[in-house]
Amino acid sequence: MESYEARVHSAFGGRTPDAGDPRVLAWLIRRNGLEMAHLSRGSHIGSVFSVAEIIAVLYARVLRVDPAAPKMPDRDRLILSKGHAGSAVYAALAETGFFPVEELSTHYANGSRLSGHVSHKGVPGVEVSTGSLGHGLAVGAGMALGARMDSEAWRTFVVLGDGECDEGAVWETALQAAQFRLDRLIAVVDYNHMQSLDFVKNTLALEPFESKWRDFGWNALSCDGHDVNGLEKAFAWAEGNAGTGRPSVILANTVKGKGVSFMENDILWHYRTPQGEEYEAALRELEAQRP
Amino acid sequence: MRDAFVRALLREMARDERIVLVTGDLGFGVLRPVKEQFPDRLLNAGIAEQSMVGLAAGLAATGRKVVVYSIGNFPTLRPLEQIRNDCAYHGADVKIVCVGGGFVYGSLGMSHHATEDMAVLRAIPGVTCFTPGDPAETEAVVPAMFQTPGTCYLRLGRGNEPHAHEEPVPDWRFPKAIRLREGRDIALLSAGGILVELKRAAEKLAEAGVSAEVVSFPCLKPLDREAVLSLAGRFTDLITVEEHTILGGFGGAVCEVIAEAGCPCRVHRLGLKDEFSAVVGNQAYLRHLYGIDGEAIAEKAMALINEKRTDAGRNP
Structure with a gap:
């Protein structure tokens, strides 16, 4: 039987995909995300697809991390606060060498290390387990504070969902991080404009979102969350804000379900698992987009 | 504290x-x-x-x-x-x-x-x-x-509360229970700042000729199981006292140890029943109202002692 890894890499015709290229890594995140949701009958594929470029640019271009030394003391920290998109991080870690790609096939399975929401237990490269929303930014602020107390230069990145910003704890930390002048704390919102049951604007509207963050004392910038060059520039901007005394947030405008036409902007794909003809159709669309 | x-x-x-x-x-x-x-x-x-x-x-x-x-x-x-x-x-x-x-x-x-x-x-x-x-x-x-x-x-607890121990507690070993007073007739156990009320209860009981043992559990988890089992072996009745609901707290933890070990020993939990403390009053007032001050603990202990004496009289 064909291995999991051979199957998800088959579009590369026997060549090893270059996960150091953010476009390739984003594609691999989607391809693995589709396969993992299909095998596990798990949900949240729409969020995995919307966050794909954000995670890809972080691992391919931004984070100072070493798969050979995942606990390296001066590594950058990444917290996926929207833990339900965990398979995106698992895929990025596996494809960049933190653990074997083959293990992704165990996602959701009995006895696996790879729970549906991102887990740090025994998984190299994951700093913090999340799943309940509104936790990650505070933990990241604590890490950034600790780094500053130690005069360390490493950065803390926290990826949030837009729906997650309904949580009061996000805004508690927005106040604290500004008060404590945590300018090596960088938040990224996967702003796919949809949450669990409906569009964000029909649930708890966040706009004017950028000025909300600015009013809380943050540097804020919006960008296209699927444009890897734009994302890279946004991260360079955020890194350049070290010294401003203000934390930074990137509002990455994304499309939920991005990459598969019938999943895009359809709330159904927050929960639905791709099976049968839907799986085949999604696979055809992704394979046609291989960079 | x-x-x-x-x-x-x-x-x-x-x-x-x-x-x-x-x-x-x-x-x-x-x-x-x-x-x-x-x-x-x-x-x-x-x-x-x-x-x-x-x-x-x-x-x-x-x-x-x-x-x-x-x-x-x-x-x-x-x-x-x-x-x-x-x-x-x-x-x-x-x-x-x-x-x-x-x-x-x-x-x-x-x-x-x-x-x-x-x-x-x-x-x-x-x-x-x-x-x-x-x-x-x-x-x-x-x-x-x-x-x-x-x-x-x-x-x-609070600031400026009375001391239960007259001396410092040197060389305390985690997670050991601490015996404040040795007794023969009944044992009073607590976790937390209610301890001073147990001491008061024991003093009242002593005046009435009842010898009460007083044991504090400064570590609720892990609980000193050996201390609980030793008490269960020496006394027929244990009274647990907590400034807390009786559901799932200290008394519950003691019951878990005793029930699992199969000890023939009764545990009487004093504390807040399944209700909110909705009455206005200071700490002493509320302790009295909810039956966990020295007087209430001593009354409960006397009732148990009298029950035992009556039983003993019926079945000599």
Whole structure:
């Protein structure tokens, strides 16, 4: 039987995909995300697809991390606060060498290390387990504070969902991080404009979102969350804000379900698992987009 | 206990520079010496307990021991999920300190009565729960708390309360129960600041010719099982007292040990029944009202003793 890894890499015709290229890594995140949701009958594929470029640019271009030394003391920290998109991080870690790609096939399975929401237990490269929303930014602020107390230069990145910003704890930390002048704390919102049951604007509207963050004392910038060059520039901007005394947030405008036409902007794909003809159709669309 | 805690904390902070204190905008005056001696290791997180505890977990991940300080239910029930997910699940070296366990802030009303914290915190895996009975026990357990890795909970009483121990408690060994008074007829057990009421009860009972043993459990979890089983072997009736609901707290923990061991021993739990403390009153008033002051404990003990004597008379 064909291995999991051979199957998800088959579009590369026997060549090893270059996960150091953010476009390739984003594609691999989607391809693995589709396969993992299909095998596990798990949900949240729409969020995995919307966050794909954000995670890809972080691992391919931004984070100072070493798969050979995942606990390296001066590594950058990444917290996926929207833990339900965990398979995106698992895929990025596996494809960049933190653990074997083959293990992704165990996602959701009995006895696996790879729970549906991102887990740090025994998984190299994951700093913090999340799943309940509104936790990650505070933990990241604590890490950034600790780094500053130690005069360390490493950065803390926290990826949030837009729906997650309904949580009061996000805004508690927005106040604290500004008060404590945590300018090596960088938040990224996967702003796919949809949450669990409906569009964000029909649930708890966040706009004017950028000025909300600015009013809380943050540097804020919006960008296209699927444009890897734009994302890279946004991260360079955020890194350049070290010294401003203000934390930074990137509002990455994304499309939920991005990459598969019938999943895009359809709330159904927050929960639905791709099976049968839907799986085949999604696979055809992704394979046609291989960079 | 609050002042004993601050004294012990200052000693530990002098000894270990990794200790950092985060307050939820409370402790005016009490925390002043910390601010004076270790200004770089004191942080006010504001009135934002959820992110205070999450932030503490993140700080702990950078190699620190983080003390989170607040009052009543604010450092426990409010950020409960942050304690469970961010601290305990990650083995974070966060020490949650509550001043005002039970009815300390009695007249402020139900919101300020910490009467479910022990039950809730001890249910979280990996959380070690310290429940010192008086200032002397507080000074004894604080160093042990900092030697205990991972997430801990420290439940304190108030400032300026009477001492139960006449002397300091030297060489306390984690997680041992402490016997205050040896007795023959009945045993009184407690966790937390209610201990002084047990001592008063024992004194009253002594006047009536009843010899009561008094044992404090400054560590609720892990509970000193050997001490419980030893008491269960020596007494037919144990009275547990807690300034807390009787559901799932100290009395419940004692019952678990005794039921699992199959001891032929009855446990009588004194504490708040399944109800809110909705009455206005100070700590002494509420302790009396809810049947956990020295007088009420002594009455319960006398009733049990008389019951036994009557039974013995019927079945000589």
